[in-house]
Amino acid sequence: MHNSIIKSMKQKKPQKSQSYTPSEKEEFMCSKQIEYFKKVLTSWRNEIIQGSSSTIDHLKEESSNKPDSTDRATIESERSLELRTRDRERKLLSKINKALKKLEDGSYGYCEETMQPISIKRLVARPIATLSVEAQEMHEKSEKIYKEKEY
Numbered sequence: 001m002h003n004s005i006i007k008s009m010k011q012k013k014p015q016k017s018q019s020y021t022p023s024e025k026e027e028f029m030c031s032k033q034i035e036y037f038k039k040v041l042t043s044w045r046n047e048i049i050q051g052s053s054s055t056i057d058h059l060k061e062e063s064s065n066k067p068d069s070t071d072r073a074t075i076e077s078e079r080s081l082e083l084r085t086r087d088r089e090r091k092l093l094s095k096i097n098k099a100l101k102k103l104e105d106g107s108y109g110y111c112e113e114t115m116q117p118i119s120i121k122r123l124v125a126r127p128i129a130t131l132s133v134e135a136q137e138m139h140e141k142s143e144k145i146y147k148e149k150e151y
Helices: 002-009 031-061 069-105 120-125 133-150
Strands: none
Touching: 031 069
């Protein structure tokens, strides 16, 4: 179980298509780009769903009725870690599904704040991005200022 936790803790990047990589030189969100991002997001979603299934199997298989309290504590710690990891992946899955819906309705790749196109480089690196780099930086600065005012 420990190895599966370590594997799942590593943030998996979406698999990239070997034959095509979107380019800034192309028309923004042309059919090739839409298909590329759809494949990347769908593949990423499927990997997360498979990982969730393996977590359920691990939790069913491993018994916490170990006589040694140290063994029980280790198992509980590993379970807790794996469940936290799966919770993060559940949130990521929600973002992936949101991105797939945006692909369907034609709003994928556009900044939610400025309505300007998000750079292709950013979308390739983070296909679930909803803000341009500039808008994300402004958002993070305002969060930081807000948090500093609380103290």
